[in-house]
Amino acid sequence: MTVKITLSLPKKVFEISGENVYLCYQCGKCSAGCPIADKMDYLPNQVIHFVQMNNEKALSTKMIWACAECFNCTVICPRGLDVTKVMEALRIIVLRKGIYKLDLNKVEKIEELPQIALIAASRKLTG
Template sequence: MRLIISDELAKDVYRISGQNVYACYQCGKCSGGCPVISEMDYLPNQVIHMIQIGDETALKANAIWLCASCFTCTIRCPRGVDLAKVMEALRLIILRKGINRIDLRKLKNLHEYPQIALIAASRKYTG
């Protein structure tokens, strides 16, 4: 696949989140502190890099759905990039197209989960 460097994805992210991913100089501190990287296919700093060069693989990374907005990266970023907001923007780019991450009707054993988990999941995984 040929990759054409583009700032379209970065502009979309900026429009939704107000975050400028070009401020990131790839120090990796976000990935160093992220509590769920063991489950991620691409690390948070790699996702940011993809946005910087316009690589839409960022939208396919499971990292954006594993991120639960714990804000550890947000408070540590030396360049002031609010990564939690960037991740939310990537999720919203997908969800706003009407593509949901989960089908709420197919969730099993709903009674096992507290409302707090179900509502949070429905807000983060569906549009």
């Protein structure tokens, strides 16, 4: 199937992730299954909606940065949209501008943290 996407944000997301956000019909199952949604500013389906509407607000939501790729949303999406990949694409749009979301010098009690967490966070929150 050839996908024709013209709006800039959905197009960028498609180019980076191969995911077509218009598959989403806003059922909200991703948000129901998201383990951190209760502590976030916007729910995963709202972030997807921003992208559908070409609204760059998607790029400044807490949601995309706290998403730690548990893939629950991806597994339960009835439309087969890889929501996790869309979240990653949104992070990548920001990171590729050189804007990073982690400064290791400012992490408190960094010596208590395991390297697996530091490496994972560095790879996801910096470019």
